[in-house]
Amino acid sequence: MSKILIRGAKVLGGEPQDVLIDGETIAEVGVGLSAEGAQVIEADGQILLPGLVDLHTHLREPGREDSETVLTGTRAAASGGFTAVFAMANTFPVADTAGVVEQVWRLGKESGYCDVQPIGAVTVGLEGKKLAELGAMHESAAGVRVFSDDGKCVDDAVIMRRALEYVKAFDGVVAQHAQEPRLTEGAQMNEGIVSAELGLGGWPAVAEESIIARDVLLAEHVGSRVHICHLSTAGSVEIVRWAKSRGIDVTAEVTPHHLLLTDELVRSYNPVYKVNPPLRTEADVMALREALADGTIDIVATDHAPHPHEDKDCEWGAAAMGMVGLETALSVVQHTMVDTGLLDWEAVADRMSVRPAAIGRLEGHGRPIAAGEPANLTLLDSAYRGVVDPAGFASRSRNTPYEGRELPGRVTHTFLRGRATVVDGNLA
Incomplete structure (x- = not known):
């Protein structure tokens, strides 16, 4: 699994930082990180959550x-x-x-x-x-x-x-x-x-x-x-x-x-x-x-x-x-x-x-965003505003009470143990 560098994300809504994922874990969190050959994701101030x-x-x-x-x-x-x-x-x-x-x-x-x-x-x-x-x-x-x-x-x-x-x-x-x-x-x-x-x-x-x-x-x-x-x-x-x-x-x-x-x-x-x-x-x-x-x-x-x-x-x-x-x-x-x-x-x-x-006593989840922790992460564009359209849902069912309602925020990336399951808002 290749390295992934998330650049400029607001970790838990704080100041922008870089997060380096290496394999299934977080390798480093800091400012100005670099990694040769890493896939770079420009977060541009998006919110990074566990x-x-x-x-x-x-x-x-x-x-x-x-x-x-x-x-x-x-x-x-x-x-x-x-x-x-x-x-x-x-x-x-x-x-x-x-x-x-x-x-x-x-x-x-x-x-x-x-x-x-x-x-x-x-x-x-x-x-x-x-x-x-x-x-x-x-x-x-x-x-x-x-x-x-x-x-x-x-x-x-x-x-x-x-x-x-x-x-x-x-x-x-x-x-x-x-x-x-x-x-x-x-x-x-x-x-x-x-x-x-x-x-x-x-x-x-x-x-x-x-x-x-x-x-x-x-x-x-x-x-x-x-x-x-x-x-x-x-x-x-x-x-x-x-x-x-x-x-x-x-x-x-x-x-x-x-x-x-x-x-x-x-x-x-x-x-x-x-x-x-x-x-x-x-x-x-x-x-x-x-x-x-x-x-x-x-x-x-x-x-x-x-x-x-x-x-x-x-x-x-x-x-x-x-x-x-x-x-x-x-x-x-x-x-x-x-x-x-x-x-x-x-x-x-x-x-x-x-x-x-x-x-739930579930191991490996709900962990800090820190070096050595499992790379289970969610990247959210909190500035996004959009109208809910259930036609685009991944769920098999469409019974949402929010159809046609404008809501904030859009998940752009989800990582399960370092592997992207969602990329740029689309399922990987």
């Missing part, structure tokens, strides 16, 4: 290859600046055995666009009745440490406690989809003024908040790690903040769409805005931004949820829930957090690379 890590991605394979495959999903990830993704377990068959998680892990290895770390199901078939083979999945070649029934809540407190106890033995974490099912039967959108005016079934904030409150107490009792998926309400923020003040080992994520979009968009009845958890109010959005800024919310995770055209281009009530997000995540974070002054680029690296890798 490769992004997504703790919450739906790659759909096996079973729903009409929506996404590991190959198309990782190509989308690379296009968005990601060098690693954690693949959720709600596939067909469910990733609740060592065999299925190893299949996903091997497909990721074959794709070559980013590392794929499978997430194992907490319960058999996501049915919430019996613990899945957590130990076997951890001991498999995939080395699973994150477990989730995402798409469904582990609503049985006894099952949740047992899962927390089990994963503690190997420093694993249970990632909870916080949704009390009895409070959300028939729910179609956030419960509030808009749902009342539209006559759509309301999804109350307490359905999320009650599960989070229960689970942080269970985690405290057991002395284990719990992670809250796609936190979406101001009340949830306060519960997590309280739990952290008590020293409970809880982490939480927010999606890009919950940092930007509100339930007012549902007035259009466009199913592209139908998502789980639902889009909330402007007050919730502001609370989420502030919590991400102050560290109460640890990370940004995309909850990339691809669906084929026929599952979204239909009446609201019949439409599937979910949005694609890998290719727009960094732009939305720049728009909502950086351009508003809530985060600087070093903090973005922390929330979108360092902490996700740490929560």
Whole structure:
């Protein structure tokens, strides 16, 4: 592998520096670097970040290859600046055995666009009745440490406690989809003024908040790690903040769409805005931004949820829930957090690379941009402004809520262990 010299990049948004990649690692970081025979990339003040890590991605394979495959999903990830993704377990068959998680892990290895770390199901078939083979999945070649029934809540407190106890033995974490099912039967959108005016079934904030409150107490009792998926309400923020003040080992994520979009968009009845958890109010959005800024919310995770055209281009009530997000995540974070002054680029690296890798115990990612470290890197032209056009997505699906919206930032290069997966904004 030849040497690559990135010249004049703002490392973590700081002063321009040069970064020399030699093989799979960073050889040197400094000013005025040179290397004979190296391929030179003129960064011209673009932002250089450690490769992004997504703790919450739906790659759909096996079973729903009409929506996404590991190959198309990782190509989308690379296009968005990601060098690693954690693949959720709600596939067909469910990733609740060592065999299925190893299949996903091997497909990721074959794709070559980013590392794929499978997430194992907490319960058999996501049915919430019996613990899945957590130990076997951890001991498999995939080395699973994150477990989730995402798409469904582990609503049985006894099952949740047992899962927390089990994963503690190997420093694993249970990632909870916080949704009390009895409070959300028939729910179609956030419960509030808009749902009342539209006559759509309301999804109350307490359905999320009650599960989070229960689970942080269970985690405290057991002395284990719990992670809250796609936190979406101001009340949830306060519960997590309280739990952290008590020293409970809880982490939480927010999606890009919950940092930007509100339930007012549902007035259009466009199913592209139908998502789980639902889009909330402007007050919730502001609370989420502030919590991400102050560290109460640890990370940004995309909850990339691809669906084929026929599952979204239909009446609201019949439409599937979910949005694609890998290719727009960094732009939305720049728009909502950086351009508003809530985060600087070093903090973005922390929330979108360092902490996700740490929560998932993923080695080789989320590392400093320094000599001797793996060359997992993302180069972003933060001055770019462009209109989102899903026709150009690498993902197999097009269900983005940002079509036609102008967003800042464009990933120009992504490097996975020194190999360019994206060059000049195009897949390599």
